[in-house]
Amino acid sequence: MHDRGELFEELAFEVAEPLRRYVARRTDPDTVQDVVADTFLVLWRRLDDVPESGALSWCYAVARLCLNNAQRAQRRQRGLLARVAMLDAPRSETAPDDSVADIELHEALSRLSEDDRELLRLWAWESLTPTEISTVLGISANAVSIRLHRARKRLLAQLATPAGNAHDPPGHREVQERRPP
Amino acid sequence: MTDDLEERLRAADPTTSADSTRPASSWVADLVAATMNDQSSVKSRRWRVPAAAAAIMVLGLGGYAIAQNGQDTTDPRASNSARPLELAIAGAGTSLSSCVPFSVDVLAEMPVAFSGTVVEVGEGTVLLSVDHWYRGGATEQVEISSPDLSTVSLDGAVSFSDGKRYLVTATNGVVNVCGFSAEWNADTAAAFDEAFT
Numbered sequence: 001m002h003d004r005g006e007l008f009e010e011l012a013f014e015v016a017e018p019l020r021r022y023v024a025r026r027t028d029p030d031t032v033q034d035v036v037a038d039t040f041l042v043l044w045r046r047l048d049d050v051p052e053s054g055a056l057s058w059c060y061a062v063a064r065l066c067l068n069n070a071q072r073a074q075r076r077q078r079g080l081l082a083r084v085a086m087l088d089a090p091r092s093e094t095a096p097d098d099s100v101a102d103i104e105l106h107e108a109l110s111r112l113s114e115d116d117r118e119l120l121r122l123w124a125w126e127s128l129t130p131t132e133i134s135t136v137l138g139i140s141a142n143a144v145s146i147r148l149h150r151a152r153k154r155l156l157a158q159l160a161t162p163a164g165n166a167h168d169p170p171g172h173r174e175v176q177e178r179r180p181p
Numbered sequence: 182m183t184d185d186l187e188e189r190l191r192a193a194d195p196t197t198s199a200d201s202t203r204p205a206s207s208w209v210a211d212l213v214a215a216t217m218n219d220q221s222s223v224k225s226r227r228w229r230v231p232a233a234a235a236a237i238m239v240l241g242l243g244g245y246a247i248a249q250n251g252q253d254t255t256d257p258r259a260s261n262s263a264r265p266l267e268l269a270i271a272g273a274g275t276s277l278s279s280c281v282p283f284s285v286d287v288l289a290e291m292p293v294a295f296s297g298t299v300v301e302v303g304e305g306t307v308l309l310s311v312d313h314w315y316r317g318g319a320t321e322q323v324e325i326s327s328p329d330l331s332t333v334s335l336d337g338a339v340s341f342s343d344g345k346r347y348l349v350t351a352t353n354g355v356v357n358v359c360g361f362s363a364e365w366n367a368d369t370a371a372a373f374d375e376a377f378t
Contacts, residue, residue, distance in 0.1 A: 008216075012213045013209055013213075025196055036212070040212055041216055120190060125194045130359060130360060141359060142363045145359060146366075156186060
């Protein structure tokens with residue numbers, strides 16, 4: 001029989017590295033450590049609520065909330081700094097290494113909504129199934145499947161569209177150009 | 182094309198290259214110890230975990246199996262269209278872990294696909310009136326029954342209610358879930374239209 005500390009340690013080692021990567025993909029390096037530490041504190045406090053199967057997805061859901069909190073705090077701080085004209089340009093999240101980055105892909109991703117980006121990241125980077133994504137986002141697996149399908153289509157459309165025309169949704173212009181016979 | 186996209190996205194993962202040099206063991210033990218000694222900073226926070234989604238994951242264990250009923254369900258056109266095609270819920274026990282990510286390409290492979298409205302909910306049975314066969318059928322009605330009455334409304338988020346309209350697919354005697362069957366909605370219907378035309 002494990003005691004609480006042993007259970008937590010077991011869980012921590014199981015999820016720590018995927019959790020750190022999850023956070024690192026979504027924020028700057030300075031914030032990663034704080035968010036992972038916050039996430040661990042919540043996991044420790046909520047240890048009894050961690051499901052036996054799907055623990056990692058559950059932990060991602062917690063990390064997501066911790067990350068949102070950290071980013072809210074950062075935005076407040078930036079707002080304060082901006083008012084006294086001392087603000088450096090905010091660092092972009094997960095700034096790609098220019099030497100290896102697929103710039104075209106990152107640009108196409110940046111033109112999608114945050115919801116689409118998060119679905120695509122959870123699918124491709126965290127390699128989650130729709131059911132697991134549904135745990136992270138708190139929506140149904142069916143909704144995940146449909147939205148993911150549409151997000152992939154939108155990303156493909158963005159990749160096929162020159163950056164300058166990217167804001168015209170596919171099909172929109174076609175409707176505008178249609179003339180009555 | 183989708184596989185290419187997935188591969189391209191994975192290659193763009195910012196944590197795959199420069200980030201993997203530091204072993205987890207070098208920091209996790211420290212963080213575990215620090216965490217267990219410091220609970221103060223989260224005491225005032227409230228965390229809402231998506232309980233509904235978790236419930237779907239736990240409950241979503243039932244699969245459906247088509248009761249063959251002497252018919253070749255891969256070609257139900259051969260059957261009498263006045264008699265409902267009979268399906269059955271297999272009951273809990275099969276795992277959702279085999280959930281295939283939804284895509285129109287996969288949907289397009291389904292040999293049985295229809296939309297229909299629930300016209301009768303009996304004891305452990307649901308009768309759907311088919312309004313459109315996308316593929317693989319000609320019957321006017323489909324009956325879904327369950328050997329385990331407690332699982333009628335379960336499965337990967339499909340629950341059948343009287344008067345509601347559904348999109349349903351089946352393969353090899355099993356009604357597909359994971360987004361491949363759902364209550365009728367414009368998004369899923371558009372995917373069905375794309376897959377079966």
